[in-house]
Amino acid sequence: xxxxxxxxxxxxxxxxxxxxxxxxxxxxxxxxxxxxxxxxxxxxxxxxxxxxxxxxxxxxxxxxxxxxxxxxxxxxxxxxxxxxxxxxxxxxxxxxxxxxxxxxxxxxxxxxxxxxxxxxxxxxxxxxxxxxxxxxxxxxxxxxxxxxxxxxxxxxxxxxxxxxxxxxxxxxxxxxxxxxxxxxxxxxxxxxxxxxxxxxxxxxxxxxxxxxxxxxxxxxxxxxxxxxxxxxxxxxxxxxxxxxxxxxxxxxxxxxxxxxxxxxxxxxxxxxxxx
Amino acid sequence: xxxxxxxxxxxxxxxxxxxxxxxxxxxxxxxxxxxxxxxxxxxxxxxxxxxxxxxxxxxxxxxxxxxxxxxxxxxxxxxxxxxxxxxxxxxxxxxxxxxxxxxxxxxxxxxxxxxxxxxxxxxxxxxxxxxxxxxxxxxxxxxxxxxxxxxxxxxxxxxxxxxxxxxxxxxxxxxxxxxxxxxxxxxxxxxxxxxxxxxxxxxxxxxxxxxxxxxxxxxxxxxxxxxxxxxxxxxxxxxxxxx
Numbered sequence: 001x002x003x004x005x006x007x008x009x010x011x012x013x014x015x016x017x018x019x020x021x022x023x024x025x026x027x028x029x030x031x032x033x034x035x036x037x038x039x040x041x042x043x044x045x046x047x048x049x050x051x052x053x054x055x056x057x058x059x060x061x062x063x064x065x066x067x068x069x070x071x072x073x074x075x076x077x078x079x080x081x082x083x084x085x086x087x088x089x090x091x092x093x094x095x096x097x098x099x100x101x102x103x104x105x106x107x108x109x110x111x112x113x114x115x116x117x118x119x120x121x122x123x124x125x126x127x128x129x130x131x132x133x134x135x136x137x138x139x140x141x142x143x144x145x146x147x148x149x150x151x152x153x154x155x156x157x158x159x160x161x162x163x164x165x166x167x168x169x170x171x172x173x174x175x176x177x178x179x180x181x182x183x184x185x186x187x188x189x190x191x192x193x194x195x196x197x198x199x200x201x202x203x204x205x206x207x208x209x210x211x212x213x214x215x216x217x218x219x220x221x222x223x224x225x226x227x228x229x230x231x232x233x234x235x236x237x238x239x240x241x242x243x244x245x246x247x248x249x250x251x252x253x254x255x256x257x258x259x260x261x262x263x264x265x266x267x268x269x270x271x272x273x274x275x
Numbered sequence: 276x277x278x279x280x281x282x283x284x285x286x287x288x289x290x291x292x293x294x295x296x297x298x299x300x301x302x303x304x305x306x307x308x309x310x311x312x313x314x315x316x317x318x319x320x321x322x323x324x325x326x327x328x329x330x331x332x333x334x335x336x337x338x339x340x341x342x343x344x345x346x347x348x349x350x351x352x353x354x355x356x357x358x359x360x361x362x363x364x365x366x367x368x369x370x371x372x373x374x375x376x377x378x379x380x381x382x383x384x385x386x387x388x389x390x391x392x393x394x395x396x397x398x399x400x401x402x403x404x405x406x407x408x409x410x411x412x413x414x415x416x417x418x419x420x421x422x423x424x425x426x427x428x429x430x431x432x433x434x435x436x437x438x439x440x441x442x443x444x445x446x447x448x449x450x451x452x453x454x455x456x457x458x459x460x461x462x463x464x465x466x467x468x469x470x471x472x473x474x475x476x477x478x479x480x481x482x483x484x485x486x487x488x489x490x491x492x493x494x495x496x497x498x499x500x501x502x503x504x505x506x507x508x509x510x511x512x513x514x515x516x517x518x
Binding site for chain 2: 036039040047130131134135136137138139140141142143144145146150232233
């Protein structure tokens with residue numbers, strides 16, 4: 001009985017220490033890749049630019065169709081649901097606030113991050129994993145090319161830029177596309193709708209937008225690069241680390257978004273004098 | 276072949292000796308390859324490493340300073356290189372070239388781009404000069420027609436030569452070759468050995484480490500042979516254990 005309890009505690013303990021170790025190793029990798037890129041005098045802007053632009057193309061540009069679909073869907077759903085519910089209560093001017101609270105603050109950063117994890121996080125983890133298996137990373141090191149500055153840093157940069165742009169695109173499509181899709185369902189004037197949305201924007205929303213999206217991008221690409229780099233020598237490790245990268249990225253992103261949102265509303269309550 | 280002067284060659288640090296002190300090595304499957312080895316390798320000599328296939332590769336990888344699972348000290352000119360960061364070791368690393376099986380050629384670059392990568396990345400020559408030099412090497416080894424193909428689209432000997440040329444083109448002082456003639460025909464093997472031999476005898480390559488199962492052509496230089504056996508490095512010329 002006691003042996004089974006201690007065994008269970010051992011398993012929990014090792015899971016917990018494993019998670020903490022993973023977390024700090026990912027942060028360390030972020031620091032090391034920025035440091036390596038800063039110290040690497042050989043790596044010119046041209047080398048970084050070519051990988052960053054390729055990353056932005058694959059992660060950002062090629063994700064536009066799926067982001068558009070999700071944005072139109074979520075924007076239309078929010079407008080339809082809120083307008084039908086609000087009309088009953090007679091407060092149609094709240095639609096801008098609903099759009100801001102649900103789409104801009106929560107759905108856009110979260111869904112964008114999840115799409116990027118599914119499309120590009122997996123691609124990055126498996127690409128780097130394959131590079132490890134085929135000893136391309138060894139070859140780079142032997143040529144005096146630091147893999148952290150040549151492989152990881154440009155992907156991190158490209159990823160952060162892509163996530164920021166995609167989230168902005170998501171918001172625009174959700175606001176305008178959502179309105180256009182539901183145009184036959186309600187009689188709301190576009191300029192009136194736009195004024196409601198703009199009025200609902202506060203300076204804190206910009207802070208929230210940049211914080212959530214910059215960190216989401218960094219989390220996804222650091223976690224996926226680290227998992228890819230953790231492949232040792234066998235190609236069957238590649239799908240395993242890819243799956244692990246997706247799972248860990250989602251876990252960290254959801255956790256991070258919950259923390260930021262909680263802090264944001266806690267701050268609101270403090271300002272209102274409730275707390 | 277006349278080699279051009281590399282722009283930042285003077286930034287490289289000369290390697291006079293590589294010394295293993297209390298050196299231990301574990302393979303990727305966590306098997307002990309070497310333990311407590313003491314051996315000094317001097318500039319101006321060639322060293323042939325023999326032993327079980329994987330063991331030679333592990334030692335050569337460690338001598339190229341890209342092996343993670345090492346213990347003890349590896350002294351380069353009496354300084355422990357294992358204490359250096361990537362940037363600190365860079366001036367020595369630029370004088371070491373390492374070629375192994377298919378050399379980890381980058382799959383998203385053509386053979387020519389792969390060979391040009393180290394010179395381009397470190398900005399050692401103008402792009403036009405790099406182009407010309409790479410093409411000269413490709414012609415020397417008779418693989419010019421494959422220059423624009425990606426590694427996956429080429430036969431094994433082209434990939435092998437691609438990684439060999441990539442290591443030679445940076446004009447290293449220390450050349451580490453893991454099975455350099457594997458999958459090469461006799462003619463190309465001899466071209467390679469003659470080229471390296473010329474560079475070794477004119478003093479531009481100062482230290483050679485290699486493992487090969489095809490000894491024939493390599494007799495053009497006198498190599499000191501070592502065998503890895505049961506965790507020991509045994510000098511075959513002297514019969515002494517490197518302990």
